[in-house]
Amino acid sequence: MSSGARASSARGWRGLLGDVGEGVKVDFHTHLIPKSWPDFSRRYGYPGFVHIDHSQEHVEADGNARLVRDSEMYFEVGPNCWDLERRIVDMDAAGIDIQVVSTIPELFSYWAKGDDAADLARILNNDMSEQIALHGNDRFIGLGTVPLQAPELAVAELQRCMCELGFAGVIIGTHINEWSLDAPELIPFWEAAEDLGACILVHPNNLETKGRDDKYLVAKVCGIGAEICHGVTCFLTAGILDKFPLLKVCFAYGGGSFPYVRGEIEHGLRNASSQEGFANAVSKDMYFGKFYCDSIVRTPESRKFLLETMQEENVVFGSDYPAPLGEFSASSRTEKYHAAGKAVFSDYSESTRKKLFSENARRLLE
Structure with missing residues (x-):
């Protein structure tokens, strides 16, 4: 398929958002591989x-x-990891109208040589664009991947994702080798993302799985929350949103443990003026409404706390479909996905559900 055909087909998702807020349900966090x-x-x-x-x-x-x-x-x-027609069957049964799809963190390959990672990203992004164009242009919105270990190449691929492939943005990791999200090397990427209006989904990557974390799924069930919280904290305290106030960023897995340790972070910031390492000693209240998180937490009580802490205007529905440690268990994730669109947040008002399933996603993607 030519690049022009990919672009013209992939851009069709923008028309889908016109009706969002009128009952359309968006699953913001799903994964797709070739x-x-x-x-x-x-x-x-x-x-x-x-x-x-x-x-x-x-x-x-x-x-x-x-x-x-x-x-x-x-x-x-x-097969539902790569077969969009099979996914559409699951989406229809779940009442999900649109999936935002992105690659898996195992394929980020930030450790590789920059030129090689850029080539790999192009292969993954081209495949995603072609799959969407051929099978689901009216049901799927793409987020690409970029070689962040080589920021200049990452900016070039981000531009291609947005301008040629017609994606809504990209998925990135919480760290790039030894760089956290506040690394000065990443400033050109954040600047380009703001200029292009790209949506950035931040996903944990390269969790430590050795030593004391190599048992009981500790790396997954504990590491995900800690890793996302680390990403949020570095992103906010470095003042990235001060430098680039129009950035559209969503942190996966409910922002990890950030909502629960927010008070500790704010306490640290209030007392940071005489400490090194804090670029922005300001209460995080000023940032609410400027970054988002998805709804992937495990219990109704956690969801309630998430909405109260992050505010319902800043949370988008996500499932991690079809990952086994996503919103739905490995043994019955397809069946539970069928029920998710109807059951998750069913106890909340219609106004709240519209925000979570559609209105917030539209604001984040547009």
């Missing part, structure tokens, strides 16, 4: 890249595949 991709380790000449193995010898269900890095299995994935 059905296949090149052997990147062979392509670039060094190991460490994730590849997909469709051999049926070691999978639990027919049609599934394994994600493998250097012969070590990450996890098993099903």
Whole structure:
């Protein structure tokens, strides 16, 4: 498919948002991968890249595949990770009209050489654009990926995502190797994102899985919240939103533990004037309404606290579909996704549900 065809098809999502707020439901946090991709380790000449193995010898269900890095299995994935027609069936059953799709953090590849990561990002982004154009131009909105370890290349790919592929923005990690989100090297990226009106979804990546975290799923169930909170804190205290007030940023997994330790962060900021490391000693109240988080928390009590703390205008519905540690359990995630659009936040007012499922997403994406 030509780049022009990809762009003209992918831009169709902008028309979808015209009716958002009139009952349209948007799932802001879902993942999509190609059905296949090149052997990147062979392509670039060094190991460490994730590849997909469709051999049926070691999978639990027919049609599934394994994600493998250097012969070590990450996890098993099903066809709904790449088959948009199958996803549409699940979306219809769940009452979800639009999915915002992005790649998985295992494919960010920030550790790789910059030129190689840029090539990899182009491959992933082109595939996503083509899938949307062929199978779901009226149901899916794309977020691309960029090689943030090489900021100039990341800016170029962000521009291509927005101007050629017609994506709404990109997904990025909470850290890029040793850089946190406040790294001065990333300033050109934030500037370009603001200029282009790109939506940025911040997702935890490269969680520590060794040593004391290598048991009980500690890296996942504890690490995700801590990693996202670290990202939010660095982003806010560095004054990124002061420099670029029109940035549109959403933090995954309900902002991690940030809503729960917000008081500690504000206390630290109030007393930061004589301390090093704080670029912006201002209460975070000034930032509410300027950044968002998704709704992926596990209990009704957590959701209630999230909405009270972050304010319902700043939360978008997300499911992590079809990830096994998402809103829905691995054993029955498809069935639970069918019920999610009707059940999640069902106890809230219609006004609140409209904000969570549609109006906030429209404001963030447009």
